[in-house]
Amino acid sequence: MRSLRTIPPLVLLLVLVFPWAYAQDPPPRLEVFLEGGGSFLNGSSGQIAVICPSAVCPVGVPCSCPSGALSNTFSKTARAFAGGRYRFTRHDALEASYSYSPNHFLLQPAGLPTLSGYNRVDLISFNYVRYLWAKTSVQPFVTGGVGVNRFSGPSNASAVVSGYFNADNGWQFAWNYGGGADLVLQRHLALRLELRDYITGQPKPSSTSGITGLTGTSHNIVPSAGIVFRFK
Numbered sequence: 608m609r610s611l612r613t614i615p616p617l618v619l620l621l622v623l624v625f626p627w628a629y630a631q632d633p634p635p636r637l638e639v640f641l642e643g644g645g646s647f648l649n650g651s652s653g654q655i656a657v658i659c660p661s662a663v664c665p666v667g668v669p670c671s672c673p674s675g676a677l678s679n680t681f682s683k684t685a686r687a688f689a690g691g692r693y694r695f696t697r698h699d700a701l702e703a704s705y706s707y708s709p710n711h712f713l714l715q716p717a718g719l720p721t722l723s724g725y726n727r728v729d730l731i732s733f734n735y736v737r738y739l740w741a742k743t744s745v746q747p748f749v750t751g752g753v754g755v756n757r758f759s760g761p762s763n764a765s766a767v768v769s770g771y772f773n774a775d776n777g778w779q780f781a782w783n784y785g786g787g788a789d790l791v792l793q794r795h796l797a798l799r800l801e802l803r804d805y806i807t808g809q810p811k812p813s814s815t816s817g818i819t820g821l822t823g824t825s826h827n828i829v830p831s832a833g834i835v836f837r838f839k
Contacts, residue, residue, distance in 0.1 A: 632794070634694055634741060635837035640799060642688040642833025646708035646728070648681035651809045651823040675717045679724075679810070682711040688831050692736060700736040702750065705729075706829070712758065712810065714766045724766035725758040725776065728827070730805060732783055746797075747788040756781035756807040756825075773813050781807035789835060797835040804828055 653676075690704025712725040734752030758776035766772050787801025805827040 633697055634746075634791075635795065635839050636694050637691070637839070638694070638797075638835050638837040639691045640689065640833055640835045642799060642801075642831040644686050644688065644829055644831025644833075646684050646686035646710055647828040648683075648710050648728070649823075649826050650678060650680040651825075652676065652678045653809075653812075653822055677714060677716040679712060679714050681713075684708055684710050686829055686831065688829070688833070690732075697741045698738045700738070700748075702732075702734040702736050702752070704732050704734070706732075708827075712760065712766070714771055722766035722769060722771065723760075723764045724772050725760035725764070725810065727759045729757045729759070730781060730827075731755050732781070732805075734783070744791045745788055746791065747786065749784075749786040750801075750803070751782070751784040753780070753782045755779065756805065758810045770813055770815060772810060776810050779807050779811070781805055785829075795837045797837060798832070799835050800832050802828070802830045 686706055686708040688704060688706040690702055692700045692702045694700040707730075708728045709726055710728050711723065714722040714724055716722070732752050732754035734750045736748050736750045738746050738748045740746065755778040757778050760767065760774055762774040764774070767774050783803050783805040785801060785803030787799060790798040790800075792798065807825050807827075809823060809825050
Protein backbone atom coordinates (compact mmCIF):
# COMPACT_ATOMS: atom_id res chain seq x y z
CA MET A 608 0.00 0.00 0.00
CA ARG A 609 1.04 3.59 -0.43
CA SER A 610 1.82 4.02 3.29
CA LEU A 611 4.46 1.27 3.13
CA ARG A 612 6.50 3.41 0.71
CA THR A 613 7.45 5.67 3.62
CA ILE A 614 9.53 2.93 5.26
CA PRO A 615 12.62 2.95 2.93
CA PRO A 616 13.10 6.78 3.18
CA LEU A 617 12.70 6.54 6.97
CA VAL A 618 15.34 3.82 7.20
CA LEU A 619 17.71 5.85 5.01
CA LEU A 620 17.20 8.88 7.24
CA LEU A 621 18.09 6.84 10.32
CA VAL A 622 21.26 5.59 8.63
CA LEU A 623 22.31 9.14 7.79
CA VAL A 624 21.54 10.49 11.25
CA PHE A 625 23.16 7.61 13.14
CA PRO A 626 26.16 6.45 11.06
CA TRP A 627 28.43 6.05 14.06
CA ALA A 628 27.33 2.79 15.68
CA TYR A 629 28.03 -0.66 14.36
CA ALA A 630 26.78 -3.90 15.85
CA GLN A 631 29.52 -6.31 14.81
CA ASP A 632 28.74 -8.82 17.53
CA PRO A 633 25.88 -11.30 16.94
CA PRO A 634 22.63 -9.71 18.18
CA PRO A 635 20.93 -11.07 21.32
CA ARG A 636 18.65 -13.99 20.51
CA LEU A 637 15.64 -13.12 22.65
CA GLU A 638 13.77 -9.83 22.93
CA VAL A 639 10.49 -8.40 24.18
CA PHE A 640 8.90 -5.22 22.88
CA LEU A 641 6.18 -2.76 23.74
CA GLU A 642 4.82 -0.36 21.11
CA GLY A 643 2.07 2.15 20.66
CA GLY A 644 0.61 3.66 17.53
CA GLY A 645 -2.51 4.18 15.47
CA SER A 646 -5.26 1.85 14.24
CA PHE A 647 -6.92 2.73 10.96
CA LEU A 648 -9.64 0.23 9.95
CA ASN A 649 -11.61 0.44 6.71
CA GLY A 650 -15.34 -0.22 6.48
CA SER A 651 -17.44 -1.79 3.72
CA SER A 652 -20.94 -2.03 2.27
CA GLY A 653 -23.56 -4.75 2.03
CA GLN A 654 -27.24 -5.56 1.68
CA ILE A 655 -29.97 -6.36 4.16
CA ALA A 656 -33.07 -8.33 3.23
CA VAL A 657 -36.36 -6.70 4.16
CA ILE A 658 -38.69 -9.24 5.80
CA CYS A 659 -42.10 -9.15 4.13
CA PRO A 660 -45.22 -9.19 6.31
CA SER A 661 -47.31 -12.33 5.83
CA ALA A 662 -50.14 -10.19 4.47
CA VAL A 663 -47.94 -9.09 1.59
CA CYS A 664 -47.11 -12.65 0.54
CA PRO A 665 -50.25 -14.85 0.53
CA VAL A 666 -49.69 -18.51 1.24
CA GLY A 667 -48.55 -20.39 -1.85
CA VAL A 668 -47.94 -17.21 -3.88
CA PRO A 669 -44.21 -16.41 -4.41
CA CYS A 670 -43.25 -12.82 -3.90
CA SER A 671 -40.24 -10.80 -2.86
CA CYS A 672 -39.53 -7.64 -0.96
CA PRO A 673 -36.80 -5.17 -1.84
CA SER A 674 -33.46 -5.29 -0.07
CA GLY A 675 -31.81 -2.28 1.48
CA ALA A 676 -28.22 -1.09 1.38
CA LEU A 677 -26.10 -0.65 4.46
CA SER A 678 -22.54 0.37 5.23
CA ASN A 679 -20.20 0.21 8.19
CA THR A 680 -17.30 2.34 9.41
CA PHE A 681 -14.67 2.16 12.15
CA SER A 682 -13.30 5.02 14.18
CA LYS A 683 -9.61 5.87 14.03
CA THR A 684 -7.92 5.25 17.34
CA ALA A 685 -4.74 4.23 19.16
CA ARG A 686 -3.29 0.72 19.35
CA ALA A 687 -1.19 -1.09 21.95
CA PHE A 688 1.17 -3.77 20.65
CA ALA A 689 3.39 -6.15 22.64
CA GLY A 690 5.24 -9.39 22.04
CA GLY A 691 8.54 -11.15 21.73
CA ARG A 692 11.02 -12.26 19.07
CA TYR A 693 13.45 -15.16 18.93
CA ARG A 694 16.37 -14.47 16.59
CA PHE A 695 17.72 -17.83 15.43
CA THR A 696 20.24 -16.31 12.97
CA ARG A 697 21.63 -12.81 12.56
CA HIS A 698 19.01 -12.08 9.89
CA ASP A 699 16.07 -14.35 10.77
CA ALA A 700 13.60 -14.24 13.65
CA LEU A 701 10.24 -15.60 14.75
CA GLU A 702 7.76 -13.34 16.52
CA ALA A 703 4.62 -13.80 18.62
CA SER A 704 2.52 -10.72 19.40
CA TYR A 705 -0.76 -9.44 20.80
CA SER A 706 -2.37 -6.11 19.99
CA TYR A 707 -5.47 -4.28 21.13
CA SER A 708 -7.33 -1.22 19.86
CA PRO A 709 -10.68 0.36 20.91
CA ASN A 710 -12.02 0.98 17.38
CA HIS A 711 -15.73 1.83 17.44
CA PHE A 712 -17.86 0.07 14.84
CA LEU A 713 -20.82 1.96 13.35
CA LEU A 714 -23.53 0.44 11.13
CA GLN A 715 -25.67 2.58 8.80
CA PRO A 716 -28.74 0.91 7.22
CA ALA A 717 -30.08 3.07 4.40
CA GLY A 718 -32.70 5.50 5.66
CA LEU A 719 -32.28 4.45 9.31
CA PRO A 720 -30.33 5.89 12.25
CA THR A 721 -26.67 4.93 12.72
CA LEU A 722 -26.18 1.98 15.09
CA SER A 723 -23.18 1.25 17.30
CA GLY A 724 -21.56 -2.16 17.69
CA TYR A 725 -18.08 -3.28 18.59
CA ASN A 726 -15.63 -1.14 20.51
CA ARG A 727 -12.73 -3.58 20.88
CA VAL A 728 -10.39 -5.31 18.43
CA ASP A 729 -8.04 -8.05 19.68
CA LEU A 730 -5.42 -9.62 17.43
CA ILE A 731 -2.90 -12.43 17.98
CA SER A 732 -0.17 -12.94 15.35
CA PHE A 733 2.76 -15.21 14.62
CA ASN A 734 5.31 -13.75 12.21
CA TYR A 735 8.53 -14.47 10.38
CA VAL A 736 10.92 -11.51 10.43
CA ARG A 737 13.80 -10.99 8.00
CA TYR A 738 16.44 -8.37 8.84
CA LEU A 739 17.86 -6.82 5.67
CA TRP A 740 21.14 -6.02 7.37
CA ALA A 741 22.23 -6.51 10.94
CA LYS A 742 25.76 -5.17 11.42
CA THR A 743 24.88 -1.49 11.83
CA SER A 744 22.98 0.40 14.48
CA VAL A 745 20.03 0.77 12.12
CA GLN A 746 18.59 -2.66 11.29
CA PRO A 747 15.67 -2.60 8.81
CA PHE A 748 13.38 -5.59 8.50
CA VAL A 749 10.36 -6.94 6.65
CA THR A 750 7.79 -9.27 8.17
CA GLY A 751 4.73 -11.34 7.39
CA GLY A 752 2.58 -13.74 9.36
CA VAL A 753 -0.79 -15.19 10.28
CA GLY A 754 -3.05 -15.09 13.30
CA VAL A 755 -6.59 -14.49 14.52
CA ASN A 756 -8.68 -11.35 14.93
CA ARG A 757 -11.78 -10.71 17.08
CA PHE A 758 -14.31 -7.86 17.15
CA SER A 759 -16.28 -7.54 20.39
CA GLY A 760 -18.35 -4.99 22.27
CA PRO A 761 -21.05 -4.40 24.88
CA SER A 762 -24.23 -6.46 24.80
CA ASN A 763 -26.32 -3.28 25.01
CA ALA A 764 -24.85 -1.71 21.84
CA SER A 765 -27.67 -0.65 19.51
CA ALA A 766 -26.53 -2.88 16.61
CA VAL A 767 -26.51 -5.85 19.00
CA VAL A 768 -29.89 -5.05 20.60
CA SER A 769 -31.38 -4.63 17.10
CA GLY A 770 -30.16 -8.11 16.16
CA TYR A 771 -27.75 -7.12 13.40
CA PHE A 772 -24.60 -8.39 15.15
CA ASN A 773 -23.65 -10.50 18.14
CA ALA A 774 -21.70 -8.85 20.95
CA ASP A 775 -18.71 -11.09 20.20
CA ASN A 776 -17.84 -11.69 16.57
CA GLY A 777 -15.65 -14.71 17.39
CA TRP A 778 -12.12 -15.36 16.19
CA GLN A 779 -11.45 -14.89 12.47
CA PHE A 780 -8.38 -15.85 10.46
CA ALA A 781 -6.10 -12.86 9.81
CA TRP A 782 -2.74 -12.26 8.20
CA ASN A 783 -0.38 -9.30 8.13
CA TYR A 784 2.68 -7.87 6.44
CA GLY A 785 4.87 -4.83 6.86
CA GLY A 786 8.30 -3.55 7.68
CA GLY A 787 10.28 -1.25 9.89
CA ALA A 788 13.65 -0.68 11.49
CA ASP A 789 15.38 -1.09 14.84
CA LEU A 790 17.69 1.63 16.08
CA VAL A 791 20.12 -0.14 18.43
CA LEU A 792 20.99 2.24 21.28
CA GLN A 793 23.09 -0.34 23.12
CA ARG A 794 23.39 -4.09 22.99
CA HIS A 795 20.31 -4.74 25.12
CA LEU A 796 18.15 -1.75 24.19
CA ALA A 797 16.68 -0.52 20.90
CA LEU A 798 13.97 1.71 19.49
CA ARG A 799 11.60 0.32 16.86
CA LEU A 800 9.58 2.04 14.13
CA GLU A 801 7.28 0.00 11.91
CA LEU A 802 4.19 -0.08 9.75
CA ARG A 803 1.91 -3.10 9.25
CA ASP A 804 -1.31 -3.96 7.46
CA TYR A 805 -3.51 -6.50 9.28
CA ILE A 806 -5.99 -8.14 6.93
CA THR A 807 -9.09 -10.14 7.89
CA GLY A 808 -12.74 -10.50 6.95
CA GLN A 809 -15.34 -7.87 7.67
CA PRO A 810 -17.37 -8.40 10.88
CA LYS A 811 -19.82 -11.30 10.59
CA PRO A 812 -23.51 -10.36 11.01
CA SER A 813 -25.88 -12.31 13.20
CA SER A 814 -27.37 -15.36 11.48
CA THR A 815 -30.87 -13.90 11.97
CA SER A 816 -30.07 -10.34 10.90
CA GLY A 817 -31.07 -10.66 7.26
CA ILE A 818 -27.73 -9.16 6.17
CA THR A 819 -26.55 -10.97 3.06
CA GLY A 820 -22.91 -10.04 3.72
CA LEU A 821 -20.53 -7.15 4.13
CA THR A 822 -18.37 -7.02 1.04
CA GLY A 823 -14.60 -6.79 0.92
CA THR A 824 -11.91 -7.42 3.50
CA SER A 825 -10.89 -5.46 6.55
CA HIS A 826 -7.53 -3.69 6.39
CA ASN A 827 -6.13 -2.34 9.65
CA ILE A 828 -3.19 -0.01 8.93
CA VAL A 829 -1.01 0.24 12.05
CA PRO A 830 1.96 2.64 12.27
CA SER A 831 3.74 2.16 15.59
CA ALA A 832 6.86 2.96 17.59
CA GLY A 833 8.23 1.55 20.79
CA ILE A 834 11.06 0.14 22.84
CA VAL A 835 12.79 -3.23 22.58
CA PHE A 836 14.56 -5.05 25.43
CA ARG A 837 17.07 -7.57 24.10
CA PHE A 838 18.39 -10.54 26.08
CA LYS A 839 20.99 -13.26 25.49
